[in-house]
Amino acid sequence: MKVYVPADAAARALGSDDVAAAVQAEATRRGLDLTLVRNGSRGMVWLEPLVEVERDGVRLAYGPATAADVAAILDGTSAKALGPTDDLPWMKKQTRLTFARVGLIDPLDMAHYRAEGGLVGLERALALPPTEIVQAVIDSGLRGRGGAGFPTGIKWKTVAEAKADQKYIVCNADEGDSGTFADRMLMEGDPFHLIEGMIIAGIAVGATRGYVYIRSEYPDAIRVMRAAVGIGRKAGLLGPSVLGSAYAFDMEIRVGAGAYVCGEETSLLNSLEGKRGVVRAKPPLPALEGFLGKPTVVNNVISLATVPVIFEKGAAFYRDFGLGRSRGTIPLQIAGNVRHGGLFEVAFGMGLGEIVNDIGGGTASGRPVKAVQVGGPLGAYFPSSLFDTPTCYESFASAEGLIGHAGIVVFDDTADMLKQARFAMEFCAIESCGKCTPCRIGAVRGVETIDRIARGDTAAIPLLTDLCNTMKAGSLCALGGFTPYPVMSALTHFPDDFARAKEAAE
Numbered sequence: 001m002k003v004y005v006p007a008d009a010a011a012r013a014l015g016s017d018d019v020a021a022a023v024q025a026e027a028t029r030r031g032l033d034l035t036l037v038r039n040g041s042r043g044m045v046w047l048e049p050l051v052e053v054e055r056d057g058v059r060l061a062y063g064p065a066t067a068a069d070v071a072a073i074l075d076g077t078s079a080k081a082l083g084p085t086d087d088l089p090w091m092k093k094q095t096r097l098t099f100a101r102v103g104l105i106d107p108l109d110m111a112h113y114r115a116e117g118g119l120v121g122l123e124r125a126l127a128l129p130p131t132e133i134v135q136a137v138i139d140s141g142l143r144g145r146g147g148a149g150f151p152t153g154i155k156w157k158t159v160a161e162a163k164a165d166q167k168y169i170v171c172n173a174d175e176g177d178s179g180t181f182a183d184r185m186l187m188e189g190d191p192f193h194l195i196e197g198m199i200i201a202g203i204a205v206g207a208t209r210g211y212v213y214i215r216s217e218y219p220d221a222i223r224v225m226r227a228a229v230g231i232g233r234k235a236g237l238l239g240p241s242v243l244g245s246a247y248a249f250d251m252e253i254r255v256g257a258g259a260y261v262c263g264e265e266t267s268l269l270n271s272l273e274g275k276r277g278v279v280r281a282k283p284p285l286p287a288l289e290g291f292l293g294k295p296t297v298v299n300n301v302i303s304l305a306t307v308p309v310i311f312e313k314g315a316a317f318y319r320d321f322g323l324g325r326s327r328g329t330i331p332l333q334i335a336g337n338v339r340h341g342g343l344f345e346v347a348f349g350m351g352l353g354e355i356v357n358d359i360g361g362g363t364a365s366g367r368p369v370k371a372v373q374v375g376g377p378l379g380a381y382f383p384s385s386l387f388d389t390p391t392c393y394e395s396f397a398s399a400e401g402l403i404g405h406a407g408i409v410v411f412d413d414t415a416d417m418l419k420q421a422r423f424a425m426e427f428c429a430i431e432s433c434g435k436c437t438p439c440r441i442g443a444v445r446g447v448e449t450i451d452r453i454a455r456g457d458t459a460a461i462p463l464l465t466d467l468c469n470t471m472k473a474g475s476l477c478a479l480g481g482f483t484p485y486p487v488m489s490a491l492t493h494f495p496d497d498f499a500r501a502k503e504a505a506e
Contacts, residue, residue, distance in 0.1 A: 001034045001074075004052040004059065006103065008041035008188050009220045010181070015066065016049035022067035023051075026074060040189020042103035043343035044090050052085055061085040090344070093359065095321060097313075097329050098306045099345045102189035108227055110235050113192045119243070121308030125200045126245050133204040134160055137307065139315040141327030145182075146172055146263075146300030147404050147478060149326070149393040152307075155297060158287040159205040162295035167207035169198050170272065170291055170298045173214040173221070174256050174263040177376025179335040179407030183301035185343055187214070187221040190305070191228035192237075195251070197304035199242055200311065201297055202249040210251035211291070212301075213268050216258050225253050260431040264477040265298040267433060279435045279477045300405070302331060323349035326392035334360045336373075336409035353387030356410055367412040371420075371494070375404030377427050378482035380489035381417060400489060402482065417494035418501055422450045424486035428479055439480025442471045446487070454501045461491065461498065 005020040006012075020036060027034035042050060047063035051073055054060075061082040062073045072078035082088060105112045113119070125133050138153030159167060171194065175183040187194060198210045214222050229251060232238040240248045259277045261267045266280035269291050290296025306328065310318050319327045326348035332355060335341050339361030356362070356372055363369055371381040374391075380401035382389065389395050396403050411420070429443035446467055452460040468484030475481040491498065 001032060002037060002054040003034060003074075004037045004039045004054070006041045006049060007038035007107075007220070008048075008103075009184060009218070010045050011041050011048040011050070012220070014048045014064065018067045019049045019051060019065050019070065022070040023074070026070050030074075032074070037106045039105065040102045040107055041185055041343075042085060042091065043099070043185065044088070044340070045342040046340050047082070050085075059085045061088065090340070090342070090359075094345050095329050095347050096345050097309045097318070097321075098193075098302055099186065099190070099331060099343065100309075101193065102185060105190065107189055107191055107224055108231060110192065110231055110237075113190075117312060118192055118308075119196060119237075121311035122196045122200055123243065124311045125203060126243065126247070130160060130204050130206065133200065133311075136310060136315045137204070140310045140318045141322070141325070142303065142306060142310065142318065143326070143393070144300055145302035145306070145330070145405065147402075149403070152299060152303050155287055155299070156201065156205050158285070159207070159295045159297050162288055164295050166209070166292075166294050167205055168291045168294055168296045169201045169205070169207045169210035169251075169304075170265075170269065170296055171198060171210065171212040171301055171304055172263065172265060172268055172298055173212050173218075173301050174268060175218070175301070175405065176215060176260045176263045177378075177405050177407050179373070179409040180333050180376060180405045181335075181407075182331040182333050182343055182405070184218050184221050186301055186305050187212075187218070188224050191225050192232065193308060194225075194301055194305045195228060195232055195237065197307035198251060199237070199247075199249045200307050201299065201304060203242070203247050205295070205297055207297065208248050208250070210249065211272060212251065212253050213256055213262070213272055214253060215256050222253060222255055229253060259433075260427075261433045261477070261479055264479065267477070268298070269296070276433075278433045281476060321347035323347075323390055323392045324394055326394065330391060330403070330406050332359075332391070333405075333407045334410070335407065337363045337365055337412050338410040339364050348392045349390045351387065352382060352389045352391065352408075353384070355391065355408060356387065360408075360410065363410060363412040365412050365414075367414065369410060370413040370415050371411045371417060373409045373411070373420075373486065374407070375402040375482075375485075376407050377424055378402070378478060378485060379404055379407075380485040381411075381420065381493060382489070383493040385493075400492075401485065417490040417497040418450070418454060421487045421490035422447060422454070424483055425450055428483040432479060436474065436476040436480060438471045438474035439476070439483075442467055442475075442480065443483060446471075446483075450487075453498060456501055456503075458498070458501075465491070
């Protein structure tokens with residue numbers, strides 16, 4: 001008998017370690033020949049800890065499980081039986097490409113990784129000239145999944161064509177946006193997939209060294225990634241010869257100190273070099289002068305982990321998913337006041353309302369949805385009137401929003417959007433690196449202006465609008481440049497919340 005109990009951080013927070021210990025104890029008591037696998041999460045967080053028991057080649061799900069449920073689960077008589085995991089509606093509605101193995105495999109078992117299609121993409125890339133690798137990524141339409149959505153292949157082409165004695169691949173795993181956890185889930189559940197993508201990137205651009213910059217708040221991801229790198233070296237995946245080829249690539253894991261601004265690529269590079277995490281002025285671009293002044297590819301975890309899929313399935317296969325210039329799939333992270341929170345990978349184009357109401361099941365409170373914030377603390381607040389907006393970069397941009405890292409946070413009708421606007425501005429004031437005046441000073445003045453409005457001074461609203469426009473135009477990075485999005489969307493779509501402040505003051 002084989003039993004799967006997730007070691008994912010979310011599952012552990014909900015008690016999966018106790019469940020795993022109970023499984024082991026019960027197997028010992030019964031004298032069962034049982035294999036316990038600590039897998040990643042399937043992404044159904046509301047069902048965690050989700051225990052899977054493999055019977056006759058089918059994985060049967062039980063959840064949310066507790067230690068007290070284990071005996072009945074092993075007997076197959078538990079009232080928490082959900083049926084075959086792959087038949088659950090949440091799983092059947094997805095298009096799992098980047099997350100195909102997450103929750104399916106033992107994250108640190110290289111043989112299991114290979115058995116489920118791992119390294120096929122790398123082996124095919126090794127048979128191609130570097131220029132064809134770059135072109136395949138361009139042809140796939142893959143864009144950065146970390147924020148701005150810049151075409152991945154174009155960034156690689158710039159680094160590939162740069163002349164230098166050393167080049168680097170840097171993975172941005174400083175996942176700091178509220179409501180986001182895709183990077184963490186991928187690193188904890190399928191670390192070799194990310195390593196494989198970084199190696200392909202290195203071969204494509206001529207880089208022999210890579211770094212994964214992980215936020216310190218992710219101890220499980222740090223532990224798993226470090227273990228995976230060690231296993232990769234012993235298996236000949238990393239080191240002076242990649243899988244016996246003429247290419248060399250090695251990498252290491254670096255840990256950040258919790259600064260939100262280090263999610264911006266140039267701040268991250270400064271931190272990686274041991275400097276203060278402060279935004280660099282551009283140009284020069286990191287693609288030309290990045291880590292230690294050398295040409296550097298800086299990509300998000302999901303971007304790099306998607307690359308092996310492109311070479312395993314083909315650029316055209318990947319490009320056929322999506323909408324407009326948003327190609328492939330996007331791992332949606334559904335959180336906040338929502339009934340079914342978790343990770344849901346789907347092709348670009350699904351409407352926001354379908355995501356929130358059909359996939360997410362509406363609010364956990366049972367009250368009407370008032371607003372949805374997409375893209376972390378700097379994303380716009382969308383009202384229900386915009387729920388027909390398709391999830392693609394262009395559609396969100398035309399609605400004065402951003403997809404960013406695709407974190408979706410749901411609010412019910414008790415939320416005060418004036419307070420939410422203040423939170424966004426205060427967040428920027430606290431997290432600003434201080435490099436540029438619009439962000440450093442503008443955010444502080446913004447908090448003061450919102451407080452004036454909260455006291456009933458509606459004459460301050462035009463001042464807030466002017467200040468937001470100044471921040472958008474003058475900030476050096478996304479922190480100051482995108483903070484106006486939640487503030488302006490709150491003003492535009494929820495004017496009653498601001499009017500109530502005046503009524504209360506009177």
